Amino acid sequence: MKLIIQIDRKLTIMPYLSILLSFMILCFGAINVQDLYAGESVVVYSGRAERLIKPVLDHFEKTTGTKVQLLTAGSTELVNRLRAEGTRTPADVFIANEAGALELARGLHLLQPITLPSVATTIPAPFRAPDNSWIGLSGRIWMIVYNTKLVDPSTIHSLLDLATPAWKGKLAIPSANSEYLQDGASIILAAKGEKAVEAFLQGIRDNAGNEVYGKNRQIVDAVAKGKVALGIVNHYYIFRHLANDPKAPIAPLITDQAEGGMGAIMNVAGIGLTAQTKHVSTAHQLIEFLMSPPGQEMFAHINKEYPVNAKVPSDPELPPSSSFRTSTIPLTRLAELREPIIQEIQRLGLR
Amino acid sequence: MGLGIAGLLTFPLAYVVYSALTGDLSQAGNLWNTRLPELLTNTFSLALGVSLTTLTLGVSTAWVITRYQFWGRGFWDWGFVLPLAIPSFVLAYVYTYLLDTAGPVEQAWQWLTYPEARIPSPYSFTGALVVMTLNTFPYVYLLARAAFQNFNLSFEEAAQATGATRWETFFRVSLPLIRPALVASMFLVVLYVVSDFGAVSLLRFQTFTFAIYQQITGRFDYQSAALLSLLLVLFALLFVFAERWFRNQSRFYQTSGRVRTATPKPCSLAQGLAINVVFVLILGAAFGLPVLLLVQWTVSAWIQGDVGVAFGTYIGNSVFLSAIAATAALALGTPLAYLASRFPSTLHVACLQGAYIGYVLPGPVAALALLMLFSTMIPILYGTVLVLIIAYLIHYLPAGLQAMESALQQVNPNLEEAARNLGAKGIRTFMQITFPLVRKGFSAAWLLLFLLCMKELPATLLLRPIGFDTLAVRIWLEASEELYQLAAPPALLIVILTIPAVFLLSKKNWQAGDASVQ
Numbered sequence: 001m002k003l004i005i006q007i008d009r010k011l012t013i014m015p016y017l018s019i020l021l022s023f024m025i026l027c028f029g030a031i032n033v034q035d036l037y038a039g040e041s042v043v044v045y046s047g048r049a050e051r052l053i054k055p056v057l058d059h060f061e062k063t064t065g066t067k068v069q070l071l072t073a074g075s076t077e078l079v080n081r082l083r084a085e086g087t088r089t090p091a092d093v094f095i096a097n098e099a100g101a102l103e104l105a106r107g108l109h110l111l112q113p114i115t116l117p118s119v120a121t122t123i124p125a126p127f128r129a130p131d132n133s134w135i136g137l138s139g140r141i142w143m144i145v146y147n148t149k150l151v152d153p154s155t156i157h158s159l160l161d162l163a164t165p166a167w168k169g170k171l172a173i174p175s176a177n178s179e180y181l182q183d184g185a186s187i188i189l190a191a192k193g194e195k196a197v198e199a200f201l202q203g204i205r206d207n208a209g210n211e212v213y214g215k216n217r218q219i220v221d222a223v224a225k226g227k228v229a230l231g232i233v234n235h236y237y238i239f240r241h242l243a244n245d246p247k248a249p250i251a252p253l254i255t256d257q258a259e260g261g262m263g264a265i266m267n268v269a270g271i272g273l274t275a276q277t278k279h280v281s282t283a284h285q286l287i288e289f290l291m292s293p294p295g296q297e298m299f300a301h302i303n304k305e306y307p308v309n310a311k312v313p314s315d316p317e318l319p320p321s322s323s324f325r326t327s328t329i330p331l332t333r334l335a336e337l338r339e340p341i342i343q344e345i346q347r348l349g350l351r
Numbered sequence: 352m353g354l355g356i357a358g359l360l361t362f363p364l365a366y367v368v369y370s371a372l373t374g375d376l377s378q379a380g381n382l383w384n385t386r387l388p389e390l391l392t393n394t395f396s397l398a399l400g401v402s403l404t405t406l407t408l409g410v411s412t413a414w415v416i417t418r419y420q421f422w423g424r425g426f427w428d429w430g431f432v433l434p435l436a437i438p439s440f441v442l443a444y445v446y447t448y449l450l451d452t453a454g455p456v457e458q459a460w461q462w463l464t465y466p467e468a469r470i471p472s473p474y475s476f477t478g479a480l481v482v483m484t485l486n487t488f489p490y491v492y493l494l495a496r497a498a499f500q501n502f503n504l505s506f507e508e509a510a511q512a513t514g515a516t517r518w519e520t521f522f523r524v525s526l527p528l529i530r531p532a533l534v535a536s537m538f539l540v541v542l543y544v545v546s547d548f549g550a551v552s553l554l555r556f557q558t559f560t561f562a563i564y565q566q567i568t569g570r571f572d573y574q575s576a577a578l579l580s581l582l583l584v585l586f587a588l589l590f591v592f593a594e595r596w597f598r599n600q601s602r603f604y605q606t607s608g609r610v611r612t613a614t615p616k617p618c619s620l621a622q623g624l625a626i627n628v629v630f631v632l633i634l635g636a637a638f639g640l641p642v643l644l645l646v647q648w649t650v651s652a653w654i655q656g657d658v659g660v661a662f663g664t665y666i667g668n669s670v671f672l673s674a675i676a677a678t679a680a681l682a683l684g685t686p687l688a689y690l691a692s693r694f695p696s697t698l699h700v701a702c703l704q705g706a707y708i709g710y711v712l713p714g715p716v717a718a719l720a721l722l723m724l725f726s727t728m729i730p731i732l733y734g735t736v737l738v739l740i741i742a743y744l745i746h747y748l749p750a751g752l753q754a755m756e757s758a759l760q761q762v763n764p765n766l767e768e769a770a771r772n773l774g775a776k777g778i779r780t781f782m783q784i785t786f787p788l789v790r791k792g793f794s795a796a797w798l799l800l801f802l803l804c805m806k807e808l809p810a811t812l813l814l815r816p817i818g819f820d821t822l823a824v825r826i827w828l829e830a831s832e833e834l835y836q837l838a839a840p841p842a843l844l845i846v847i848l849t850i851p852a853v854f855l856l857s858k859k860n861w862q863a864g865d866a867s868v869q
Contacts, residue, residue, distance in 0.1 A: 074569070085733065175555060177565065210472060215833055227452060
């Protein structure tokens, strides 16, 4: 009899045991993940599409034996995450697809200067933060993609020309929440002033109508199929399309090249060293690799972007970077212009 | 204990309210002028539109299946539940591919009509309406089917005997009589629509939940996000109270002891064929076609060698997280549901009701609250799986609670009292008497929770630890890059892993009272 009662007693603690057990598993999971941060490893927060960055990091992992842990999300989203995490962040480096996010992170004191001596010799000054908290790794240019059967390119000299009523119903633009559109408009704002950017945004909004696309690739597709005559995109989408389909009736057009003009709008993808990192030397190792010619080739060429390291030639299918002029507005200004330009884009009701 | 659990679940909401109302409120005016009108119109019109379309689709399919005898009826009976296995964002990404400019549908349409013909863009109200309808009509179907099955035929016969036509009978007698089921299913559909994040963001349709996510990710503006969340939660709560009120208002009783349910009428061959054609079209759009595309993409991704060992990890992570969250939800939910149904003191019922708050708290909002809470107050746990599991608990425990509550209510308290009279203590009574009796119901609750957690996206995106990608996260990352082939294998895996759960859920005869099928 006693025995049975004892067994019953044991049974009564079952719910407690199960709760305890699940919490133990939970904590084990928690500790397990925390543990991963230790050791010869570098934690990368990346706003760059995983298919573009993963092969490069895999190569680094293979050649150096340093474990790379990757968290992919939106560039701005990661700035927010870094800020929310504060001193507890596990991130060692932050890779973003545009300078605006990097500069935003620097302004929030989330980054620290990269003290590698090679930075000054490899990365031209306009493409890095004044204190080297972040450096650009690859450049992308805003180009107009036009259908060669529908557009005479000699009629377009500036991006601002696209806002004229002549292009009504013929233009495709990126959607309002695209960081590229925000950065591009920011540079126009800085170069030409508030009136000009308002007219530009209003004009392209009216001309594009429903032809607003979430992806640059779709804009190039639409132009190639003749659905629209032209569109604004990052250059590599045009060249990627041409690489797949060399006969497509599309061509790139670099604008604003006139003497004293704004210059083509350029942005960089880059990397920053987090203020909280405890793995400065491994992080430096990764940054050094990404600046080196093999790293630059992998990082930029995988997406047909322009390597920032001048010693590394750009993809032969691209127009050489010496053949055009880019905007002289410092990329560091993108951060301070971000909020005003989002407000303006929202106010004008771009989709 | 119940208080503690309810507290854990409601605290994040309290924190959102607190952070929305402290600090600079001038932002609120700004928000009111810029975003709110659009968000309000979009959210409400989508909820209303999807309600109407799902009601039509769900009730008519349920009616035909319960009232007519035709070839293939046995399959359709559970077949219409299958769309529940497809997460909304997977359906959305399949449809963006299909309906995009120069996509397959537009090309087919141009071939049929003229070369310049355009179809409506999927990135619009129409797109969101189609996807959300196809994704949620099974809820209406399930509840309407159950209602029609338990329907007393005498009412209809009385109507027809007094000269009403068949249409009049349907609209004036049958439909009003299953109103509780319809209201309950509308409740599910509307809450699903307003809290959906994945589909509307892939379709770029600005609703509250999407806007909240954008505020959290696109800018560093947690206060606006908190304000929007607060508004959304208030609307949802209003809706919940309206539903409760309605449920209490309308009680239908059998007038005589004898209930006669309808026997399905045999159909002619042509009728049966017509029914099958229409059903194939509906289920094809909601399940067949998407799954076929996923299979095709998966095969081509497989051939190109894009399906690597990493998938083992993603499956492991998804299953690990969902299983732990479902187990923890049962462990935490049991005392809440038990105390409230056996000792319904104000406190106990309040605890239970408090836990339901999570129902109206969309994923990004719960994630936002936890993000703010853990990063400022308990930073040591931030970035661990624990935070993610708490987010799942807050969001999905209510769904499990409802299933558990109804299971407990079916156990006669006399049995427990007898055990107690014989000297058994509370816990022992529960383990030896109650638990074996509710085991089936609790298993269903566990499955439901598991299924929901597998499909969860926004909280996982915002709170996942580094290197801890789940199947849902992989789908999202690849689909937002429009890499359809790479997004397909994890999507197909989720569908395959959730089909058994969905199938089991479809076997249960759902009543309007347990609106937990979400």
